[in-house]
Amino acid sequence: MNTATNSPKAQVPDVAAQITFAMRTMGVAPIPRNYELFYEAYIGSNPTLTRELAALGSRATQEELDQLGEVHFGSHQNRVVDSAHSKILTELEALLRLLKQEQTSLESYNKLLAETHTRITSKNSTSADILRNAIAILSKATGETMAHGEQTVEQFSQKSQEMDQVRRELDEYKRIANTDSLTRIANxxxxxxxxxxxxxxxxxxxxxxxxxxxxxxxxxxxxxxxxxxxxxxxxxxxxxxxxxxxxxxxxxxxxxxxxxxxxxxxxxxxxxxxxxxxxxxxxxxxxxxxxxxxxxxxxxxxxxxxxxxxxxxxxxxxxxxxxxxxxxxxxxxxxxxxxxxxxxxxxxxxxxxxx
Missing domain, CATH: 3.30.70.270 (Reverse transcriptase/Diguanylate cyclase domain)
Known part of the structure; x- marks a missing residue:
């Protein structure tokens, strides 16, 4: 149960290399789902899987390996990760759209401010006209911008909650993936x-x-x-x-x-x-x-x-x-x-x- 070494630092066991070598020796394709099978067999957290994998012999077919993986892992892990990945992409795209909308709104507001500045500095208008136009433009622009900002904040809050839910789902998946099923401690x-x-x-x-x-x-x-x-x-x-x-x-x-x-x-x-x-x-x-x-x-x-x-x-x-x-x-x-x-x-x- 110990690792051969003349110099502990120089010859620490390379798990990935050992697993890859074993897969190559047994003629197994080096694809992720096969690597997962051999990884679990190597660490010994599932003795039944280890015995069944060894029983397949030196030339196991991909179909036999997939059947073994389905029995011990199922497809739940991939579904969880794929689902979370899809949700994250969707929420990020929505947030980017909100940011672009907010940028457009602020650009419009800046244009209105520039227009107000032009009217205020115009020498062709009376003081009353300048003041009235400025107040009207600023009131309308500020009101619309604030309403839009409130809506954006609300949407951001909703998206943040949805992404937090995705994070919790991934945290739970990681907890399960990092727990030894037999002893209920870390694997x-x-x-x-x-x-x-x-x-x-x-x-x-x-x-x-x-x-x-x-x-x-x-x-x-x-x-x-x-x-x-x-x-x-x-x-x-x-x-x-x-x-x-x-x-x-x-x-x-x-x-x-x-x-x-x-x-x-x-x-x-x-x-x-x-x-x-x-x-x-x-x-x-x-x-x-x-x-x-x-x-x-x-x-x-x-x-x-x-x-x-x-x-x-x-x-x-x-x-x-x-x-x-x-x-x-x-x-x-x-x-x-x-x-x-x-x-x-x-x-x-x-x-x-x-x-």
């Missing part, structure tokens, strides 16, 4: 986005990336089946969430792997948080109330690295992964902080070929 897609923000130009030495992995999870799945494994994954996610601050970012990054991003704590404090999670999980009962079967104890290994010890997100992930490997390799059910000199020559197979 790998959301994690990748959040990880990238750690190095956004602002120094964050008190930010930590924690990677966690359920110990011997494959044995649990083999012994009790995937339905039990799925329930254990959901429970582990709940235990992690319950034992970190609400502002900590928690995600399932694939299979039995989880990640936590903690802001504003020293390495000693992060160690304490990790230990709290580990002990809480170790003491959580995993028992079938109907059959009496005890699935536990369930333990977890954790590795973490402070952002101040990495130059970018890729190096931070690689070092946290190395610390996790060392926690696993030294006996499991423990927490390790990344330190220079930790073992680096380990390998990580791509999920779809490992299962």
């Amino acid at each position: 790998r897609r959301a994690f990748d986005e959040r990880l990238a923000t750690i190095f956004d130009g602002v120094s964050k030495p008190l930010t930590a990336l924690v990677l966690a992995d359920i110990d011997n999870f494959k044995k649990i799945n083999d012994a009790y089946g995937h339905p039990v494994g799925d329930k254990i994954l959901a429970t582990v996610a709940n235990v992690i969430k319950a034992n970190v601050r609400k502002d900590c970012f928690v995600a399932r990054t694939g299979g039995e792997e989880f990640a936590i991003i903690i802001d504003g704590n020293t390495s000693d404090e992060v160690q304490q948080i990790c230990e709290r999670v580990r002990v809480a999980l170790e003491t959580t009962p995993f028992k079938n109330s109907k059959t009496g079967v005890n699935y536990g104890p369930i333990t977890i290994s954790l590795g973490f690295c402070m952002a101040g010890d990495a130059e970018d997100a890729g190096e931070l992930y690689a070092k946290a992964d190395i610390a996790l490997y060392c926690a696993k390799n030294s006996g499991r059910n423990r927490t390790k902080l990344y330190e220079d000199g930790m073992k680096k020559d380990f390998t990580k197979s791509w999920l779809i070929y490992r299962r």
Whole structure:
């Protein structure tokens, strides 16, 4: 579950390259809907999809891939995005028309002001005529312009409300797209986005990336089946969430792997948080109330690295992964902080070929 590397920074796993290579190896066309299938299989958030995709073999037809995509994703996502895109274009076009109308109205008003100025400065009119004409023209022009302005403001308000509704629809779509359907926490897609923000130009030495992995999870799945494994994954996610601050970012990054991003704590404090999670999980009962079967104890290994010890997100992930490997390799059910000199020559197979 770890990534082969002699230099963590130089050989951080390129997910896109690995997925593209796998698609090319299997003779799959590199189109977006196929990439989405392989991406979900890679991150392991949907074990059933992973198994079914692997079962198609090395020469899956496009029809088979589309059928698999329809079963697991349907066409809802594309409909949501296409609908929102269409609505946004419509509302923007309407706003541009309003702006053009407002510009035309103001241009007419400016012409009337210029005409009034001409009449006021004319030497051929009496003072009374000048005043009367000026008042008449300005009153009419100002009244029409104000009425038009009020109408424009009202229309702008309506369009803004409609566009805000589109924004809310897209926010909800993004929330769903970034949520792991099994554990109801953030998924790998959301994690990748959040990880990238750690190095956004602002120094964050008190930010930590924690990677966690359920110990011997494959044995649990083999012994009790995937339905039990799925329930254990959901429970582990709940235990992690319950034992970190609400502002900590928690995600399932694939299979039995989880990640936590903690802001504003020293390495000693992060160690304490990790230990709290580990002990809480170790003491959580995993028992079938109907059959009496005890699935536990369930333990977890954790590795973490402070952002101040990495130059970018890729190096931070690689070092946290190395610390996790060392926690696993030294006996499991423990927490390790990344330190220079930790073992680096380990390998990580791509999920779809490992299962």
